[in-house]
Amino acid sequence: MKRLMLLVCCFVLSASAFSQTYLTRNGYIGFFSKTPLEDIQAENKQVYAVIDLSAKNIAFTALLKGFLFKKELMQEHFNENYVESDKYPKTTFTGTIKTTEDLTKAGVHKVEISGTLTLHNVSKPFTTSATIETQAGKIIGKSHFTLTPQDYNIQIPSLVKDKIAKVIDVDILIECTPKK
Amino acid sequence: MQKVILSLFIAFVLHNSLLAQDSSLLKMLNDSLEANKKPDIVTGTFKATQIINLPTVESPAKRSLQFIIMHRFGKLNEGGYELFGLDNATIRFGLDYGITDRLAIGIGRSSLDKVYDGSLKYKLIQQKEGGLPFSVSLYELITYFTQRYSDKPYLTDKYRTSYTSQFLIASKITRCLSLELSPSWTHYNMVGTPDDKNDVFAVSAGGRMKITKRMSINAEYNYLLPNQVVSTNVYNSLSLGLDIETGGHVFQLVFSNSQGMIGPWYLSKTTGRWGSGDIYFGFNISRSFNWKK
Numbered sequence: 001m002k003r004l005m006l007l008v009c010c011f012v013l014s015a016s017a018f019s020q021t022y023l024t025r026n027g028y029i030g031f032f033s034k035t036p037l038e039d040i041q042a043e044n045k046q047v048y049a050v051i052d053l054s055a056k057n058i059a060f061t062a063l064l065k066g067f068l069f070k071k072e073l074m075q076e077h078f079n080e081n082y083v084e085s086d087k088y089p090k091t092t093f094t095g096t097i098k099t100t101e102d103l104t105k106a107g108v109h110k111v112e113i114s115g116t117l118t119l120h121n122v123s124k125p126f127t128t129s130a131t132i133e134t135q136a137g138k139i140i141g142k143s144h145f146t147l148t149p150q151d152y153n154i155q156i157p158s159l160v161k162d163k164i165a166k167v168i169d170v171d172i173l174i175e176c177t178p179k180k
Numbered sequence: 181m182q183k184v185i186l187s188l189f190i191a192f193v194l195h196n197s198l199l200a201q202d203s204s205l206l207k208m209l210n211d212s213l214e215a216n217k218k219p220d221i222v223t224g225t226f227k228a229t230q231i232i233n234l235p236t237v238e239s240p241a242k243r244s245l246q247f248i249i250m251h252r253f254g255k256l257n258e259g260g261y262e263l264f265g266l267d268n269a270t271i272r273f274g275l276d277y278g279i280t281d282r283l284a285i286g287i288g289r290s291s292l293d294k295v296y297d298g299s300l301k302y303k304l305i306q307q308k309e310g311g312l313p314f315s316v317s318l319y320e321l322i323t324y325f326t327q328r329y330s331d332k333p334y335l336t337d338k339y340r341t342s343y344t345s346q347f348l349i350a351s352k353i354t355r356c357l358s359l360e361l362s363p364s365w366t367h368y369n370m371v372g373t374p375d376d377k378n379d380v381f382a383v384s385a386g387g388r389m390k391i392t393k394r395m396s397i398n399a400e401y402n403y404l405l406p407n408q409v410v411s412t413n414v415y416n417s418l419s420l421g422l423d424i425e426t427g428g429h430v431f432q433l434v435f436s437n438s439q440g441m442i443g444p445w446y447l448s449k450t451t452g453r454w455g456s457g458d459i460y461f462g463f464n465i466s467r468s469f470n471w472k473k
Contacts, residue, residue: 048209059205061213065220071470072241080224081393086355094206159426
């Protein structure tokens, strides 16, 4: 009887040890919009991200107020007029990593990530390619994709439509360490 | 046997929690984010650096320069001959520069009485989300009028100068509604008669109500405490306006019974009355420029 219990305990422990969760609280999301009239660029270096290598799950969350612009007026307008960060303070993503590779093995893995992206109170299915680099005690995730503000119900008034690109380029870089 | 069942149950529960990690990962992140969240400074209490004439708690950000044109036509009651005031105009040009995000300096020139002005605005206290519910800025203004009077040779530099200090206390109450209250003290080096006070006190109140994301209705009232200005008939200044913000510009369409646009003039030299149609239509246009790398 005791042996059985020991076996069960072993199973439970191994299962939880096998769930390799990596976390960061200072991930990076940057976006830029380039038009002949104006360049708009912002960076958020306080992005929270977590990757579960064994279950191949991934999640992000970031405060929209954490996006810092070169021009303070742009930052104010971004928060007040576009993403309405007082009403919808966060942007989040939750999804799965699609790959046949064993992500726990060291090396660079080219993967596809798909899940749900939430921004400005709009949740949409979202898929992008990404790379996940597995190192000893560290996971580095990178991705580049584009977003269309209108998809997330972010309206751009006709007066400034020439100053804001139709699609916004987004860069993501996270360096996660094992979760304690 | 019971122990085995219990163990199996625990194993099952744990295993399930592992499977359910897709959404629980996000929940964990969000919880962690909330726990580490610091209260943010409230921004965008007002769109412009003035409600209509009264300065707001806002100032240009660090290393940004704001150019402002304040323009008032003549009085609406001047009739059709003067095209209801549109034939006449007074104007003020101003430049305001943000030394830091909290400290700004400015210069200006008004055509009315040919006044040069210099100002300083400092954000003493900034409203925080879930923290202090109001902001306080200090506004200091020095004015110097250069209008020549051949019959007043005694008007030296000293007598042409006056000073205004204002505490601007404002609160962004909701995302649409912001209110401001401002006590002010103006010191004139010279006044009209011995009965007029050299130190003049006033209390101003104003606010804005957003009607769309980029437009707001503004109002301000400046109450001059009685028995301070006695040699001329002056009235309290009431102004109404509409803000339209487009990127780096803010347009303000205004109606006011004050012709002057700087402290001493709208606070204690307002000779117009709404009731008799002494209403000046006009606008303020501001544009901000940046050098920040």
